Amino acid sequence: MTQFLTILLDGTSYGMVLFIISVGLTVTMGLMRVVNLAHGAFAMIGGYIATVLVLKLGVPFLLATVLAAIAAGILGGLAEITVYRPLYRKGELPQVLLTIGLCFVAIAALTFFVGPTPLPAIVPAWLDQMVDIGFRLYPAYRLFLIVVGGLLAFIVWLIIERSLFGARLRAAVDDPQMARSVGMDVSRMFTITFVGGCALAGFGGAVGAGVLPLEPFYALRYLVYFLIVVAVGGMGSFRGSLVAALAIGIIDTAGRYTVPQFGGFLLYLLVFALLLWRPNGLLPPKSVA
Amino acid sequence: MKRTLIASAVAALVSLSSAAYADVVKFGIIAPFSGPFAVWGTQFKDAVEAFQKLNGKTVNGHEVQIVWRDEGAGDASKSRQFAEELILREKVNVLGGFALTPDALAVAEVISESKTPTIILNAATSVVTRKSPYFIRVSMTVAQYISPLGAWATKNGVKSAYVMVSDYAPGHDAEGEFISGFEKTGGKIVGKDRIPLNVTDFAPYMERALQSKADGLFIFAPAGAPSVAMVREFERRGLKKAGMKLMGSGEMQEIFLPSFGDSIIGAISSTHYTESNQRPENIAFRRVLNEVNKDAVPDMASIAAWDAMGLVYSTVKSLGPKFTGDQAIDFMKAQTINSPRGPVKFDPKERDIIQNVYVREVKKVDGKLINVDISTTENVRDPWKDNNPNAK
Numbered sequence: 001m002t003q004f005l006t007i008l009l010d011g012t013s014y015g016m017v018l019f020i021i022s023v024g025l026t027v028t029m030g031l032m033r034v035v036n037l038a039h040g041a042f043a044m045i046g047g048y049i050a051t052v053l054v055l056k057l058g059v060p061f062l063l064a065t066v067l068a069a070i071a072a073g074i075l076g077g078l079a080e081i082t083v084y085r086p087l088y089r090k091g092e093l094p095q096v097l098l099t100i101g102l103c104f105v106a107i108a109a110l111t112f113f114v115g116p117t118p119l120p121a122i123v124p125a126w127l128d129q130m131v132d133i134g135f136r137l138y139p140a141y142r143l144f145l146i147v148v149g150g151l152l153a154f155i156v157w158l159i160i161e162r163s164l165f166g167a168r169l170r171a172a173v174d175d176p177q178m179a180r181s182v183g184m185d186v187s188r189m190f191t192i193t194f195v196g197g198c199a200l201a202g203f204g205g206a207v208g209a210g211v212l213p214l215e216p217f218y219a220l221r222y223l224v225y226f227l228i229v230v231a232v233g234g235m236g237s238f239r240g241s242l243v244a245a246l247a248i249g250i251i252d253t254a255g256r257y258t259v260p261q262f263g264g265f266l267l268y269l270l271v272f273a274l275l276l277w278r279p280n281g282l283l284p285p286k287s288v289a
Numbered sequence: 290m291k292r293t294l295i296a297s298a299v300a301a302l303v304s305l306s307s308a309a310y311a312d313v314v315k316f317g318i319i320a321p322f323s324g325p326f327a328v329w330g331t332q333f334k335d336a337v338e339a340f341q342k343l344n345g346k347t348v349n350g351h352e353v354q355i356v357w358r359d360e361g362a363g364d365a366s367k368s369r370q371f372a373e374e375l376i377l378r379e380k381v382n383v384l385g386g387f388a389l390t391p392d393a394l395a396v397a398e399v400i401s402e403s404k405t406p407t408i409i410l411n412a413a414t415s416v417v418t419r420k421s422p423y424f425i426r427v428s429m430t431v432a433q434y435i436s437p438l439g440a441w442a443t444k445n446g447v448k449s450a451y452v453m454v455s456d457y458a459p460g461h462d463a464e465g466e467f468i469s470g471f472e473k474t475g476g477k478i479v480g481k482d483r484i485p486l487n488v489t490d491f492a493p494y495m496e497r498a499l500q501s502k503a504d505g506l507f508i509f510a511p512a513g514a515p516s517v518a519m520v521r522e523f524e525r526r527g528l529k530k531a532g533m534k535l536m537g538s539g540e541m542q543e544i545f546l547p548s549f550g551d552s553i554i555g556a557i558s559s560t561h562y563t564e565s566n567q568r569p570e571n572i573a574f575r576r577v578l579n580e581v582n583k584d585a586v587p588d589m590a591s592i593a594a595w596d597a598m599g600l601v602y603s604t605v606k607s608l609g610p611k612f613t614g615d616q617a618i619d620f621m622k623a624q625t626i627n628s629p630r631g632p633v634k635f636d637p638k639e640r641d642i643i644q645n646v647y648v649r650e651v652k653k654v655d656g657k658l659i660n661v662d663i664s665t666t667e668n669v670r671d672p673w674k675d676n677n678p679n680a681k
Contacts (some may be wrong), residue, residue, distance in 0.1 A: 117328055118545070128550075257494075
């Protein structure tokens with residue numbers, strides 16, 4: 001029982017990091033059908049900014065992660081207006097090529113300016129300790145990830161399911177053509193969503209640095225996981241991405257704990273089987289279902 | 290007899306005449322400067338520049354020119370392509386580099402055909418030097434620098450151990466070497482995991498190790514993000530608090546210590562180079578290295594590049610700027626080097642390095658995390674070579 005709960009906590013905290021980073025990717029890919037492989041780069045940049053703020057300027061951890069999110073959001077907005085916009089009508093191959101190119105630019109830039117070695121962890125002392133949770137001592141940092149991830153999921157849910165903007169967003173994801181023809185400014189909506197998604201990614205990169213260590217190759221190393229979340233959850237589906245991220249976190253953790261020699265493959269087998277069963281993901285929006 | 294006399298007379302004449310002219314000796318180095326292994330290229334380059342700053346760019350008037358090639362993200366086919374280009378077009382006299390084993394294996398055929406002396410600066414799989422008679426290694430093998438650790442552990446209160454390695458060839462070498470040394474001296478292995486290379490979250494593995502209640506945990510992971518994540522999870526999950534001794538090797542190099550924070554204090558590692566050792570050669574090495582790049586911290590890669598430069602310089606000093614591959618390799622493998630890491634020599638048959646291996650502990654000295662030697666094993670050969678005398 002103790003083991004079961006431990007796996008559940010480990011998996012949930014890991015899944016929450018994946019969720020925070022990937023949710024923006026899910027929504028933007030669903031909304032504009034842009035294959036954005038540079039999403040991990042925004043998470044990485046957010047993490048780097050937070051690390052520099054904490055280590056060089058002594059900014060407190062929480063404030064640094066918020067500032068990192070804002071910076072990643074601004075950067076995402078600039079990139080959307082200048083680089084992504086001309087891509088929307090270009091088809092998938094140019095999108096893949098250009099966004100993977102952006103990844104390499106980010107990797108080279110961070111290697112050049114900050115260096116190729118992994119960055120120090122910025123998890124503060126008050127989080128970097130064990131707390132008693134009844135049945136065992138457990139790392140406070142992981143509990144923090146679960147709480148923050150849950151809070152963010154709730155906020156994003158409020159925005160998407162309970163606000164006018166969210167209603168429009170869902171409409172645009174389900175049927176972009178119809179949304180345009182009833183007078184919605186879909187491209188402005190996309191810019192806003194893109195900024196929000198990048199900000200969340202930057203925040204995830206910063207708070208999740210204790211689980212996914214920051215180094216210049218971050219943008220590509222973890223990209224597979226972010227894309228699995230999108231594919232499994234269903235493009236454009238907020239709820240799908242939450243379910244998928246948590247499932248991936250828990251299944252991956254449980255697999256590695258119980259059968260460590262196959263642990264690395266179990267996840268891919270399951271994803272494979274699941275996509276055969278539901279090629280559009282667990283909870284796809286109506287436009288692709 | 291007569292023929293060899295004439296040959297050596299001609300050789301002597303050639304070397305005499307060439308000594309009179311200033312020549313260029315080219316040393317081609319293939320290493321990753323971009324991609325996930327970029328740290329190796331950077332370390333090589335800083336050390337080479339430091340060496341030339343201290344010793345000058347010429348030997349007896351002959352310029353030693355370094356030709357760099359970036360093989361990118363550990364791409365072995367590129368390594369071979371660059372080797373051909375460097376040998377045929379650049380006409381390098383000596384070749385070197387190779388961060389990963391496949392990079393070195395890929396050039397074995399090329400250098401054997403062209404008889405190019407080739408200095409391995411990292412690639413640590415034991416078998417590599419047997420793949421071509423023109424290879425010589427100044428780095429290490431995994432089995433070599435792990436070999437004293439098992440016996441050290443049993444002698445220092447670690448009676449049972451959990452073993453956790455990345456699932457790739459060097460990881461298997463490290464696992465085998467540690468377990469054999471540990472069990473031979475009476476230690477008991479209570480569990481072992483081989484972790485796929487793509488794993489990023491080590492929580493479940495550390496949880497297993499914690500439940501095993503072993504006295505010590507031996508880890509081996511590729512330097513960089515994977516090993517950093519592994520050690521952080523060890524600390525965060527309270528394995529240290531539970532009294533478990535962390536033992537590793539390259540993970541605890543000084544260059545990575547700032548990534549961990551103070552909780553790394555007390556971790557044990559076994560390698561062939563202690564970065565803060567007080568040998569005069571090392572102090573000089575660190576000084577010029579920091580003149581070249583003030584943030585540079587030396588590691589296994591930089592020390593290998595430094596000693597490779599020493600080998601090239603002494604070869605040019607003794608043989609002149611023109612030498613055949615056989616002459617160069619025969620000369621190099623007979624050298625002993627007073628390296629910043631300690632005394633270094635080569636096994637003439639295997640052309641592989643023989644050096645001291647140090648067991649170190651992370652300590653905080655003057656506010657800085659460094660490794661401090663606690664035990665030294667002298668003149669360690671590669672144990673794999675002795676256990677597999679005929680393997681190719």
